[in-house]
Amino acid sequence: MPELPEVETIARGLANAIVGKTVASVEIRLPKMAVAPPGVDFARELPGERVVGVGRRGKYVITRLSSGRSLVTSLRMTGRLVVQRPGEGEYKGTHVVFHYTDGTRLSFADLRTFGRTRLVEPDEPWDGSLGIEPLSSGFTPEGFIGMLSGRTTPIKVFLLDQQRIAGIGNIYACEALWDAGIKPGKPAKALSKPAVRRLHRAIVDVLQRAIGMRGTSVDDYVDAEGLRGGFQNVLAVYGKHGQPCPRCGTSIVRTVIAQRGTWWCRSCQR
Numbered sequence: 001m002p003e004l005p006e007v008e009t010i011a012r013g014l015a016n017a018i019v020g021k022t023v024a025s026v027e028i029r030l031p032k033m034a035v036a037p038p039g040v041d042f043a044r045e046l047p048g049e050r051v052v053g054v055g056r057r058g059k060y061v062i063t064r065l066s067s068g069r070s071l072v073t074s075l076r077m078t079g080r081l082v083v084q085r086p087g088e089g090e091y092k093g094t095h096v097v098f099h100y101t102d103g104t105r106l107s108f109a110d111l112r113t114f115g116r117t118r119l120v121e122p123d124e125p126w127d128g129s130l131g132i133e134p135l136s137s138g139f140t141p142e143g144f145i146g147m148l149s150g151r152t153t154p155i156k157v158f159l160l161d162q163q164r165i166a167g168i169g170n171i172y173a174c175e176a177l178w179d180a181g182i183k184p185g186k187p188a189k190a191l192s193k194p195a196v197r198r199l200h201r202a203i204v205d206v207l208q209r210a211i212g213m214r215g216t217s218v219d220d221y222v223d224a225e226g227l228r229g230g231f232q233n234v235l236a237v238y239g240k241h242g243q244p245c246p247r248c249g250t251s252i253v254r255t256v257i258a259q260r261g262t263w264w265c266r267s268c269q270r
């Protein structure tokens, strides 16, 4: 599932590829994947809209349009947004196609069809339930200490809660906790202040490094140009069951916390 670094990479790729282009038509082959407000016809509203920017909020790709409206796209498990030049063949699993006036098209593909792209009105508060952006200046060590205070939730479950911090998923939660030397099942409130500061630093660091490597392709993630990321080559623990911990050599274990596979080192994560 694409997490913050993958979605950021996709958004940056799209910003380079489609900003300034005007929608000629939208082809919706699977209606549930293109959502509009009641009474609004998605395919009818889009032609003539110019793309003025592409960004990210949490795990969502935000495409800003000239009318002030936005397209908010959730890729969920297997969604992809891939830009295709005129003449390029059909992208596998494509369900929604944005055709631009210059012949370029943006294919929204999803083999499992959980992904959605939603037309959002200019004043529609769609992201009210999303938590803080971990790479924003507002996410501070002191603020993080306050967020965890009194919380009995296992720290890993807290990190995955999009209403607290937006964008962290299973890969980066496991990696950040390993980096900070913290046991994933530890109650959030039981972390010492130095441990919270280490975790804060680790979250920011792992996300930035992963963006620098264009994300992690452990599954079928590809960016807007259809290319795989590179962070899977430097993962410390995620998916590494039975392999030696890069820090202490102990075998990495896989346990389950809140129904999610969790990889960690019993020896150096306390």
Ligand SMILES: [Zn+2]
Pocket (backbone or CB within 6 Å): 245, 246, 247, 248, 249, 250, 265, 266, 267, 268, 269
């Ligand atoms: Zn270790």
